[in-house]
Amino acid sequence: MTSTEQLPPYYLTTAISYPNGTPHIGHAYEAIATDALARFKRLDGYDVMFLTGTDEHGLKMQQTADKEGIPVRDLATRNAQAFQAMNDDVGSSYNRFIRTTDADHYAAASAIWKLMEARGDIYLDKYAGWYSVRDEAFHSEDDTDVREDGVRYATETDTEVTWTEEESYFFRLSAYQDRLLALYSDQPEFGAPQSRFNEVISFVKRGLEDLSISRTTFDWGVPVPGNKDHVMYVWVDALTNYLTGVGFPDTESERFKKYWPADVHVIGKDISRFHAIYWPAFLMSAGLELPQRIMIHGFLFNKGVKMSKSLGNTVAPKDWVDQYGLDQIRFFLLREVPFGADGSYSHEAIVGRMNSDLANNLGNLAQRSLSMVAKNCDAQVPSPSSFAPADEAILAQANGLLESSRAAFDRQEFSRALELIWGVLGDTNAYFADQQPWVLRKTDTERMNTVLYATLEVLRIVSILAQPVMPEGAGRLLTALGQGTGPDDAARQFSAIATPLVAGTALPAPAPIFPKYEEPAEG
Numbered sequence: 001m002t003s004t005e006q007l008p009p010y011y012l013t014t015a016i017s018y019p020n021g022t023p024h025i026g027h028a029y030e031a032i033a034t035d036a037l038a039r040f041k042r043l044d045g046y047d048v049m050f051l052t053g054t055d056e057h058g059l060k061m062q063q064t065a066d067k068e069g070i071p072v073r074d075l076a077t078r079n080a081q082a083f084q085a086m087n088d089d090v091g092s093s094y095n096r097f098i099r100t101t102d103a104d105h106y107a108a109a110s111a112i113w114k115l116m117e118a119r120g121d122i123y124l125d126k127y128a129g130w131y132s133v134r135d136e137a138f139h140s141e142d143d144t145d146v147r148e149d150g151v152r153y154a155t156e157t158d159t160e161v162t163w164t165e166e167e168s169y170f171f172r173l174s175a176y177q178d179r180l181l182a183l184y185s186d187q188p189e190f191g192a193p194q195s196r197f198n199e200v201i202s203f204v205k206r207g208l209e210d211l212s213i214s215r216t217t218f219d220w221g222v223p224v225p226g227n228k229d230h231v232m233y234v235w236v237d238a239l240t241n242y243l244t245g246v247g248f249p250d251t252e253s254e255r256f257k258k259y260w261p262a263d264v265h266v267i268g269k270d271i272s273r274f275h276a277i278y279w280p281a282f283l284m285s286a287g288l289e290l291p292q293r294i295m296i297h298g299f300l301f302n303k304g305v306k307m308s309k310s311l312g313n314t315v316a317p318k319d320w321v322d323q324y325g326l327d328q329i330r331f332f333l334l335r336e337v338p339f340g341a342d343g344s345y346s347h348e349a350i351v352g353r354m355n356s357d358l359a360n361n362l363g364n365l366a367q368r369s370l371s372m373v374a375k376n377c378d379a380q381v382p383s384p385s386s387f388a389p390a391d392e393a394i395l396a397q398a399n400g401l402l403e404s405s406r407a408a409f410d411r412q413e414f415s416r417a418l419e420l421i422w423g424v425l426g427d428t429n430a431y432f433a434d435q436q437p438w439v440l441r442k443t444d445t446e447r448m449n450t451v452l453y454a455t456l457e458v459l460r461i462v463s464i465l466a467q468p469v470m471p472e473g474a475g476r477l478l479t480a481l482g483q484g485t486g487p488d489d490a491a492r493q494f495s496a497i498a499t500p501l502v503a504g505t506a507l508p509a510p511a512p513i514f515p516k517y518e519e520p521a522e523g
C-alpha cells in the first residue's frame with residue numbers, strides 16, 4: 001500500500017462562479033473538464049487537490065439581492081448550494097467547495113493584502129472612471145462607446161458603464177509590466193492555448209495602469225485591513241481563493257508546502273486578464289510562487305448562439321444529465337470541442353456522438369466480444385496462443401495510448417486524447433470484422449480465442465483510460481472484464497495498463513453498456 005504522502009502532488013482549480021444566478025452549461029463544462037483532469041491525475045498516481053467554489057462578494061451580488069428583496073448572504077447561500085449541487089450532478093470529484101464568505105478565506109484575503117502593502121505596492125488615491133457592474137471593472141474612456149440607446153457601454157464586454165468617483169486603494173500594477181513579460185517569455189507554457197495567451201501578452205505590452213483595488217460605495221466584501229470604510233475589490237478577494245484552498249496564510253503548513261504553487265488554474269476566456277496579469281502580479285508582490293499554468297477554455301454556445309435567459313436557450317446541467325446520461329454529456333463536451341476553442345452544442349450533435357462513438361464503436365464491440373466469450377469460452381478470459389501480426393499491431397496501438405493520453409491531458413487537450421483512444425477503437429472494430437471470430441468458432445477455436453483475447457485486452461486499456469471522462473460506464477466495462485469493483489481498485493489504475501489480462505479470469509454475465517439514444521415517443 002502506498003500512502004498518499006509519497007505520491008507527487010497535483011493542485012488544480014476551476015474559476016469560482018458568481019452565485020448571483022443559477023449554474024448553466026458553461027459552468028458545468030468547466031467543472032467537467034477540470035474534473036476529468038483531476039481524475040486522470042489520480043489514476044496516474046498523483047496526490048490530487050481539486051478546488052472549486054463560489055465568488056460571493058461584490059456589487060453585482062448586492063444588487064441582485066436588493067432586486068430580489070433578500071439579504072445578500074441568503075442569496076449567496078442559496079445559489080452556492082445550487083452550484084455545489086450542479087458539481088455533484090456532473091460527477092465532479094472536487095476536494096473542497098470553497099465559498100469566499102468562508103472564515104478562513106477572510107483571513108487569507110487580509111493576509112495577501114498586508115503582504116502587498118508591506119511591499120509598498122498599495123497606496124490610497126482617488127478614482128474616477130467608467131465602471132461596469134457586470135464586469136466588476138473600470139474601463140478607460142477609449143474602451144467605451146455610446147450606443148443608439150444613449151447609454152455608454154464597455155466596447156469589449158457589451159456591458160453598461162456608469163461614471164464613478166471614489167477614494168480607492170491602488171495596486172502598483174504598472175510596476176510589474178517587465179516582470180510579467182519576463183515571466184511570459186521564461187515560461188511559455190504559463191498561458192494556454194497560445195492564441196488566447198498572445199492576446200494577454202499584447203495587452204501587457206501596450207502598458208499597464210495601476211489597479212483600483214478597494215470600494216467605499218458598498219460593504220459586501222472583505223474589509224480592507226486597517227480601514228473600515230473600504231472593502232476589497234472583489235477580484236483581489238476572489239483570486240486569493242486559490243491560496244485559501246491550500247491553507248494560506250499558514251505558508252509553513254504541510255498542505256501549503258505540498259500543494260502550492262498550483263499546477264493549473266482552469267478558467268474561461270472572459271477572465272484571462274485577471275488570471276494571467278493581475279494574479280501573477282499580486283503573487284510576485286506578496287512574495288509567493290506563481291502557478292505553473294493558466295488554461296483558458298472557450299465558450300459554449302447553443303447551436304452557435306450565446307445562451308441568455310431572455311432568449312430562453314439556457315440549459316440547466318441537471319436536465320441534460322437526466323436526458324442523455326452523465327457519461328454521455330461528459331464525453332460529448334470533451335470530445336466535441338477542442339478545449340480552448342469556442343464550441344456549440346445541439347441535440348443532434350449529442351445524439352450523433354452517443355450513437356456512433358459510444359453505442360457503436362465502444363458498446364457494440366464490448367457487447368459482441370463479451371457475449372462470444374460468455375458463450376464459447378466458459379465465461380472466462382480466453383487463453384491466447386501466439387499472436388499474429390494483426391494482433392500484435394492492435395495491442396501495440398492500445399499500449400501506446402497511455403503515453404499519448406498523458407501528453408494530451410498535460411496540455412488539457414481532452415478532445416485529442418479521446419480522438420486517439422477512439423481511433424484505436426475504430427481500428428479494433430475493423431480488426432474484429434476482419435478476423436471474424438464468429439467464423440473461427442467453427443474453423444479454428446485457438447485462433448478465435450486469440451482474437452477475442454486481443455479484443456478484450458484493447459477494451460481493458462481503453463476502459464482504464466476512459467475512466468476520467470466516463471467514470472460510470474468505463475467502470476461498468478471494467479467490472480465486465482473482471483477488473484475489480486471500484487475506482488480505487490489497483491487493476492483500474494494507469495499503472496495496471498502494463499499488466500495484461502490473465503487468461504482464465506472469470507467474467508460476469510455481460511450487460512449492455514452505452515445503448516443507442518432513442519427519441520422519446522411523441523404525445
Ligand code: ME8
Pocket residue numbers: 014015016017018019025026027029030055238239241266267268269270271298299300301307
Ligand atoms: O467569472 N461557456 O464567474 P462566472 C463556457 N467569479 N464557460 C463559461 C461560459 C460559457 N458560456 N460562461 C461562463 C466569474 N463561463 C468569476 C471568476 S475566479 C477567481 C472568479 C466560465 O460565474 C467563465 O469563463 O461568471 C468562468 O471561468 C466560469 O465559467 C465562472 O464564470
